[in-house]
Amino acid sequence: MSFVRKLRASAKFPFSSVNRLAIRTFSGIVQGLPEAIGQTPLIELKSLSALTGCKILAKSEFQNPGGSIKDRAALSIIDDAERRGQLSPGGTVIEGTAGNTGIGLAHICRARGYKCVIYMPNTQAPSKINLLKLLGAEVHPVPAVAYTNPQNYNHLAKAHAERLGSNAVWTNQFDNIANRNAHIETTGPEIWSQTAGQVDAFTCSTGTGGTFAGVTRYLKDKSQGRVKCYLADPPGSVLYGYIKSNKQDLSDRKGSSITEGIGQGRVTDNLVQEIDLIDDALKIEDQKTIEMVYELLDKEGIYVGASSALNVVAAVEVARILGPGHSVVTVLCDSAHKYSDRLFSKTWLESKGLTIPDHLAKYVVLD
Numbered sequence: 497m498s499f500v501r502k503l504r505a506s507a508k509f510p511f512s513s514v515n516r517l518a519i520r521t522f523s524g525i526v527q528g529l530p531e532a533i534g535q536t537p538l539i540e541l542k543s544l545s546a547l548t549g550c551k552i553l554a555k556s557e558f559q560n561p562g563g564s565i566k567d568r569a570a571l572s573i574i575d576d577a578e579r580r581g582q583l584s585p586g587g588t589v590i591e592g593t594a595g596n597t598g599i600g601l602a603h604i605c606r607a608r609g610y611k612c613v614i615y616m617p618n619t620q621a622p623s624k625i626n627l628l629k630l631l632g633a634e635v636h637p638v639p640a641v642a643y644t645n646p647q648n649y650n651h652l653a654k655a656h657a658e659r660l661g662s663n664a665v666w667t668n669q670f671d672n673i674a675n676r677n678a679h680i681e682t683t684g685p686e687i688w689s690q691t692a693g694q695v696d697a698f699t700c701s702t703g704t705g706g707t708f709a710g711v712t713r714y715l716k717d718k719s720q721g722r723v724k725c726y727l728a729d730p731p732g733s734v735l736y737g738y739i740k741s742n743k744q745d746l747s748d749r750k751g752s753s754i755t756e757g758i759g760q761g762r763v764t765d766n767l768v769q770e771i772d773l774i775d776d777a778l779k780i781e782d783q784k785t786i787e788m789v790y791e792l793l794d795k796e797g798i799y800v801g802a803s804s805a806l807n808v809v810a811a812v813e814v815a816r817i818l819g820p821g822h823s824v825v826t827v828l829c830d831s832a833h834k835y836s837d838r839l840f841s842k843t844w845l846e847s848k849g850l851t852i853p854d855h856l857a858k859y860v861v862l863d
């Protein structure tokens with residue numbers, strides 16, 4: 497039996513999606529950058545598998561062309577706007593984003609001939625702003641204020657689109673479910689296919705919630721509810737408290753986090769339909785996250801940002817909850833490149849009250 501047929505038989509996919517997976521894997525040629533998004537490897541983190549007795553598997557989303565998981569959402573949102581007739585050649589794409597969605601949008605806008613306008617909080621790493629400009633985007637760094645404030649970067653992005661009127665789209669990643677659908681249509685099926693359905697649990701953190709909700713929806717549907725799904729939250733995000741309080745309390749914002757791109761103050765439209773599918777939530781402290789950034793580098797040669805490290809800490813905790821013999825999947829959202837001047841700086845680590853264990857201290861290479 498050919499490999500493609502075996503894949504079809506084992507994954508029980510509709511032919512069209514398996515064809516797409518197989519063709520993308522074996523032909524080697526894709527028609528432009530947007531088609532190079534997705535189909536990322538699922539890496540077994542062998543040191544952590546050995547530690548836990550479980551298979552710890554991580555989707556290497558840093559291998560997307562824009563360098564993050566958000567390329568998938570950006571493409572899905574633009575495709576959706578085109579299908580709806582909201583975007584045509586020469587149009588403008590406008591978004592409020594902490595960076596990665598903007599980078600994904602900027603790449604795709606260049607490839608498809610759209611103008612890209614990005615509003616982002618001015619607390620984000622400066623290298624993200626430079627990259628967006630370099631990709632041809634018009635960037636507006638604005639004060640970081642709460643969502644309830646009309647000056648929040650999301651509202652400013654929306655107002656900009658309204659000013660432009662026709663052929664301008666506010667992509668609205670937080671509440672546009674084309675974001676979540678990207679993961680129902682691609683990330684979830686890829687995980688199912690790559691593990692041949694041998695997956696017991698999925699865990700990841702949420703920014704918009706698109707990744708978590710989409711993958712959770714797909715894996716729950718495909719496994720008839722068998723795959724357990726755990727939401728991982730950094731300090732300062734309300735979702736952990738919300739789930740632990742049986743969806744009563746959205747007010748617990750205690751603490752703050754070094755992670756960028758994750759943590760949420762509300763239940764977004766991308767998350768709301770999947771909130772009842774969540775089996776449990778985990779709160780991951782920054783000290784564990786930063787140690788995992790360094791451990792992944794030291795033991796696996798994997799150089800990822802803090803949200804990825806937090807996800808891996810959560811996967812290890814889920815493995816401990818389930819016990820040996822299980823298979824736990826998580827997501828490596830982006831690489832450490834954009835954050836290296838922070839994550840590997842002695843001064844920055846000290847300013848955050850974080851310590852690096854002696855055996856990893858050699859990676860603190862910046863003052």
Ligand code: PMP
Nearest residue numbers: 596702703704705707757803829
């Ligand atoms: N990690 C990083 C680095 C991100 O930029 C984001 C998106 N803001 C996420 C994780 C969370 O992804 P999602 O929006 O799908 O919840």
